[in-house]
Amino acid sequence: MTEELLRLDEVRKHFGLSGAPWRAAQTVKAVDGVSLVVRKGETVGLVGESGSGKSTLARVATRLLDPTSGRVQIGGKDVTKLRGRRLRPTRRTVQMVFQDPQASLNPRQSVGTILSTPFRAQGTRPTRAQLIELLEKVGLSAEHLERYPHEFSGGQRQRIGIARALAVSPELLICDEPVSALDVSVQAQVLNLLADLRDELGLSYVVVAHDLAVVRQVASRVAVMYLGTIVEEGPADQVYAAPAHPYTKALLSAVPMPEPGVTRDRIVLTGDVPTPISPPSGCPFRTRCYKAEDICATDRPVLEIINGQTEHRAACYFPEPPPPERK
Amino acid sequence: MPGLVWFVIRRLFSALLVMLALSLAVYLVFYAIPTDPALLACGKPCTPDRLEQARHFMQLDQSTMQQYLNFLKGIVAGRSYGEGAAVLHCDAPCFGYSFPLARPVSTLIADRFPVTASIALGAAVLWLVIGVSLGVLAALNRGRLLDRLAVGFALIGVSTPSFLFGLLAILVFGFWLNMVPVNGYVPLTESPVDWAWHLVTPWLVLAVLQASSYIRLTRAQMLEELNLDHITTARAKGAGERRVVVTHGLRGALVPIITLFGLDLGGLLGGAILTEKVFSMQGLGDLLIDSVGNLDVAVVVGVTLFAAFLVILANLVVDIVHGALDPRVSHG
């Protein structure tokens, strides 16, 4: 079995939320019991709608946030309890790329300074040649070293964000919505760059995105999140071709296709995602599910192998049967 | 809203703790000063015997801590000074007794507070109106003459010391133009017209000075608000400019303005020291300054506590009003 880069066991992250000072604080169960393994060479796509907890999970996985409970292992080492300095070795294994490169790059620092920061955090000092090499890896060049973030386009800024993550030669990049702030034409460039880096550097990824097509493009394995839990997980080809969880099925059917005139069967879900402050009992999806029955309200279904596929699992009492084989 | 009641109770309780600490601090500071309040009460010639008598009567011969405890006890149970025929009673709640002024502190504060309140409230209304309207006008005419005038006015306002401005106003309106009385205070209950007439100059002076920060705050807030998407929505709905600016723009700018207003007013109600001095009005600020000079620790502690209470109260009111004004706070 290939090396495990990241292993999450029953990870939970709950936030306290307070409004006016005289109102009782509430708990948001952003991530509520997620187990996930990322192996070397894999690209795991984490899809879900807003409020599904996918971004929070990414931050717990990189240990930017402390989990409320559960265990985080990075490179085979339990890092759940590590803080501050002692996380440094972890940072050399896992790095994060953020959604909004505008917000995640310090506007007062030149690209050179931004790129040397991760080196300094590891107690080393990069040479100019190292910085240039980093820039070239992401399709920029030496001339960009002295410039400031505002002098770049959105796509270039995201390249800088990726270069910064690559500075410490990590094995796993966790990308939180890496292209959602970019124009379509630029999106494709960044997605291709991620693919190139994977091939050249042997990188692994966790790509967090709400855009199912983006995840389809890059991921070898997919985990679908809903209200803080993973409801379906499996090889991308299988999940997209034969979704087993009603939520995944509805989600995929809702994606508009660039084929004018072609009508499709669409499962239009009613209502919105419930609030993670008071998620439904039992199965989190049951309030919007077209298959829900009594049992769904009482016990939360666990991820189980479906359709005899060893790698494809769904948390549902009534999973969708596989589609008939096409000749 | 039981949550709100609890919130108020909690805040008042913490206010109590703050005021306890504050009163202790004032006591300690006062007794660190190497002077003796009894000297002033001792009379002449001041023999060591008479001084000792005075000290005993004023209970200054006890330890600082004991005096502080006496003060606290007086609030709950009242206290009396001396014994026999010369005894002085100060009924509960007794916040101390001023020997130089021969009155209980609470009576002094009750006498002086209406003066300060008259000055502060009148001025507050004026500066709010002036500040907000000029601020809005400046924002709407950003970069144009009106904006520069308003900003310039605000700059003069913040950089002019209030006593200078007050003395100038007295000189111009009181002596040269002979329009308004130059000093003194007439209670509202006696003659509302005379009350206002005597107060008009201090109101204006205070208002002009305070308005500066309101012009700048309102201008900045309005510029920010008018850039928001929901302002465009209002225009796209077909709302006229007036409606866009007032109903949609100013409404959002209001929260920070009201917050500042509450805190400023709370602070001023505890005594407008310079204004009261300049216009010879016997308010709390005037009382406080005189008492510091007289080493009248009872009054200093009393007025300080009262002022602190007002500031804390203003904070509390501001927090509640903030909740009422911003549905995102109250309807979480």
Add this chain to the structure above:
Amino acid sequence: MADPILEVHDLRVTFDTEGGLVPAVDGIDFAVAPGKTLAIVGESGSGKSVSSAAVMGILPSNAEVKGEVLLDGRELVGLPDDELRKIRGNDIALVFQDALSALNPYYTVGWQVAEAYRLHHAVSKKAAFKRAVELLDKVGIPDAARRAKSYPHEFSGGMRQRVVIAMALVNNPRVLIADEPTTALDVTVQAQIMQLLADVQEEFGTALVLISHDLGVVAEVADDVLVMYAGRAAERGTVRDLFYRAAHPYSLGLLGAMPRIDVPPKPRLTTIPGSPPSPGSIKTGCPFQPRCAYTERVGERCITERPELTPRPGEGDHEAACHLGRRPEVVS
């Protein structure tokens, strides 16, 4: 095609900025008929949102609008503001991208929908609120009478977008301009909102101008498409013309750059190098030329001569602004 309700001819918008005059929209034409949907596709800086704001007359004061905007034959450009105000939100209404910022946080959603109604109808507040509840119910807000009294932040993203749509529909507009109405929404909610807009169009014969960068959404709902690049029309035609017979390298590039879920992923997506130019930065020649793969084949002309829209084979008025005479082959 039925007679268009909204026609735009040679629309030009120039912003007077500190850096000089910036042309944001450089002569575009479009038309939309009752019950039909025109999609305007483009990336950031293409001028698609500026065009819609120009039609509504809600651009900031430093914008200069030229050209014709005809609503049912009536010229809107140059109308005095109080005339335009009667049309805004009444005959033409706007649905914004981000419903959270498009709604005023300080008023209940019922109030805001009712305001849109009151601005164009002389009715009591109560009657307007009743109408607001009716519309909220119509756009699928459950328990509308009660929810009308809630504030925007108390709604989910999808429900907020419904509120914005209710606000736009309250006066039965003839033209609805939706600027990225589903971009901020999740895909399951997007499907609901697009369905809602389709239902509204069917029921009221509303003409819809959909501004979007999402080609999937465009393919599903549009009848006609206008592809904008750097403030100009790159291509226009029916939705089939665009998706099956794209004639402009930019349109083709957009289609190739879009990841899809319905076909197995290609190892690499087709990309357009570089990024969209900032408005006004390309002065001569074809604005797309610096990013275009076909420049070499055409030669100098792309750099020196600005291509005009010329007819292309297709269902109707298929046109593209490209010197490449024939259809570019699909690169993959």
